[in-house]
Amino acid sequence: MANFVTPRSGGLRTALRHLGAGYLAAGHEPVLVVPGATESDEQTDQGRVITLPGPLVPRMGGYRVLLDRARLSATLQSLRPDRIEISDRATLRWLGRWARGRGIPSMMVSHESLDGLLRLFGPGHSRRVGDLLNARTAADHDQVVCTTGWAASEFARLGVRNLTQVPLGVDLDRFVPANHDPRMRTMWSAAEDVLLLHCGRLAPEKKPRRSLEALAGLRKSGVPAVLVVAGDGPLRIALQSEAAERGLPVRFLGHVGDRRKLAALLASVDVAIAPGPIETFGLAALETLASGTPVVVSAESALPEVIGDAGVAAPGEGPAYAEAVRTLLSRPEPLRRAAARAQAELFPWQRSVDGFLEAHQALHRAPAANQP
Template identity: 60%
Template sequence: MVRLANFVTPTSGGLRTALDRLGCGYLEAGHEPVLVVPGDVASDHHTEQGRIVTLPGPVLPGTGGYRVLADRRRVRRLLDDLAPDRIEVSDRTTLRWTGEWARRARVPAVMVSHETADGVLRTWGVPPALAARAADRLNRRTAWAFARIVCTTEWAEREFVRIGARNVVRAPLGVDLERCRPGRRSTVLRARYADGERVVLLLCSRLSVEKRPGMALDALEELRGAGVAAALVVAGDGPLRGVLERRARERRLPVRFLGHVADREALADLQAAADVCLAPGPAETFGLSALEALACGTPVVVSASSALPEVVGTAGAAAADTPAAFATAVRGLLAAPEPERRRAARARAEGFSWDRSVAAFLRAHDALPAPGPRRSEETRR
């Protein structure tokens, strides 16, 4: 099962996590996953999620280090050499052509929709009507090129339903319920990040335009203006970091920028220590970091324009894309007793497991667990 993905770096968040956990699940189910991603140099090695092949790819300007598999001839040669039984693609733009390769090779191909096309276009300033028309054209080509389109939420599925696509299936992502747990909450860690304030807010996000990280700072300012003694911790990096740091200094806001937190255990400790997490991205189709926060017992305020209200349910709050609305939603969550809101968050997360997610993705591939030994001797080597 060859999986191709762009926009993945060592500091990537949700997409990188999903690729890793799905790869581990495919391997455990008896398949042989091969992940192909861009990098600065070529490499080929085996990991816990299967084989990973890195091909040199150029950096896209203004993306904070994202690379793409731009050499089609090299990717095509690799696909020919690998002779996959299935392919799974996680980029509907620059890698859409691989669906056509799969059709010619008679290989079932799945496209995973990790974002909505019109949502991304709108966050970059394209007028809604124009964004919808452009998205419809792109999605028609995508639906034609691939045997199936996998959407992680009903919200993400809507733009394909709108064009009448009949090959769309839904497969939610999951969360590590053992690593992310309420028992990680530390009053000592919380006090360190509170820095004397009463409320600790957390933003776990890539600091880029489509994620709207500035909304977290604006909401913090609204809260403090309303008399709520709150501080904000930002875990993540990206092209907007410098702009956000200057904004925080100029407005004298208590914001601590941690950069990319590579240690997943440390990140879970941070998510458990926060009082409320913020997820302001309006084009999110699932939101793994929000689900991780819920699993840690921390409620989340999400953009009402995204798919996250569908994910967090009543364990969080959906807010219009304004600082005042986000601040009001935070205050609403804090009004509930802490034990009650933390129990509700954990209970919601327990409905999402990676085992269920892997099974749903395998059904999309028509690839039930292979019979016989769970892993071949060659795969173990």
Template identity: 60%
Template sequence: MKIVRLANFVTATSGGLRTALAELGAGYLAAGHEPFLIVPGSIASVRESESGPVITLPGRIVPGTGGYQVITARGAVRRVLEQIRPDRIEVSDRSTLRWTGRWARERGVGSVMVSHESLAALLPPLADPLNRATARAYDTVVCTTNWAAAEFRRIGAPNITHVPLGVDLDRFAPDHFDQATRDRLARPDQVLLVVCSRLSIEKRPHRAVDALAELRRRGVNAVLAVAGEGPLRARLERRAAGLPVRFLGHLTDRAGLAALLATADVALAPGPAETFGLAALEALASGTPVVADRRSALGEVIGPAGRCVFGHPGAYADAVQDLLGRDDRRDLARRRAERFSWAASVAGFLKVHST
């Protein structure tokens, strides 16, 4: 099959979506299919990648998002689609790209929308009508957790399916613990916390800083490493003044990220609207337990390998202390992550594309 995938809100510093697009594309290619990826950028270009051709079309920056872009020129997208003549399309943006569902239906092309965000959490008043429009536009809506599917099932959408994402269990593993990373970020007597997230309002990264402050108020000698960039960085740096917080920026080196996650004692995932939480799963694969927001989908992902709490600092501090008291926390984390593989995820997505 020729599978054209379209996505907005993808940049060089993107996190989970960028990883998912790369891993799924590579899986499609390895299975003998022809994957193409269309994303926004500064200029039009085409390049080859390990997950197939990547076609960049000029996009517009969305104000307040720290550089995220969207493709608004429908004509340019149509021309690329008509040139490729796909058998299937897979879309990862249910706002500005929803029109591609009608394009596909008019041409007898199978269509899939992948729900990477929760409109019920981000835009509650508009969620139901927008979700109805999405479900009508595409043959299938893929949700990566049952939590993410709930907003579609609530409106009675009949074409919803559940396919979890995966994690690279070789790249992210406990044996990537790195003493040099540990020495750089924390003393031997300190607890090393990590948050790996885009620094934007929907991710609530300030909760990690507040949790650190509460732990230190209780006498826990903890430090925090923040891996990620975004529009809230300056505000977070001001909030963290006087606390042992290291802002590492976006880590382009995946080996460095794997070392950080395997070296930390506990990872924090405070975003309340996460529909899967790939960074949290990468922490689990690295043997690091996770404290997440109870309102997100992460409870499905982390299971007994972490704790889910409501967003106040005391709850996060309680959960961190509870996990630190468990001698089996690293084994539990790794075993939980082993339930999720990219091979299974690719197989699940290809099954949807084959129906």
């Protein structure tokens, strides 16, 4: 089960697709239940996908949620699952107790950081609130899976014992350096320009303005940089207006639905910027590395774990990102592109599938009397 899955794109949607296809290939019968505008039930290359009607979340760019507990419970009863895997600890945590009451092992996949979210709301929001919710999540489920050590740290400091760390992966066949297209560069920049990319949802928690500040800093220092923004979201209009007012060369592409065009874009830019401070893994950044393009990421997020030496982690706001871009550009292009690809090759999807299946098989259910 998963909430907050967009109909077009997103890291969670990508992860669910590859994990489902991996489960299917391993001989299991995966069933994914997600919210949508209307009800549907179909067989896909990732297994069976059931869509139940769910309302839109206001100002969230198309996200929907499963709020009808009775209907979801009835759907699960009819499926009679051997295991349940949940990808939303905000609104679907109740499923852990639902499963326990029926003798079904459950696993919560933590795709977000409560520490990070509370930090965004300011220092007045107590870490104790996050600790309480995380402790309840761990108690309600047989297994908690985090994709990085950064994401796992908020559970580890509580002494959570049913915690497993499994990284996500990247499609190493689709995203390759060979997708580099010189003609694509001429669409947005001159031959002597440095072409930057911001790829992701334009939402406050993603901090897209840091990419604009990086561009402004580079141009102020004499670097002829141009920024391409691939993605949509509630901040798009404001960012377009800001770029125009400041005279910054920013090309807003909106959502890039053509996967081949996206792969060519990732392989054709010089440096990508992933400034989100609460990313728990960063699939878009990993796809960029697989395409042979180095990435500047937020030092506050989990991405430094993922990019390794193939990119640079920047603290704070835009000025540090501009310096990080200059650091990457100072490296010979063949070396920085080879390093990016080599780092991505550490994260094949099969490794992720194997890790998730192992986590499912290792599930251990404590006696009901010991549960809170």
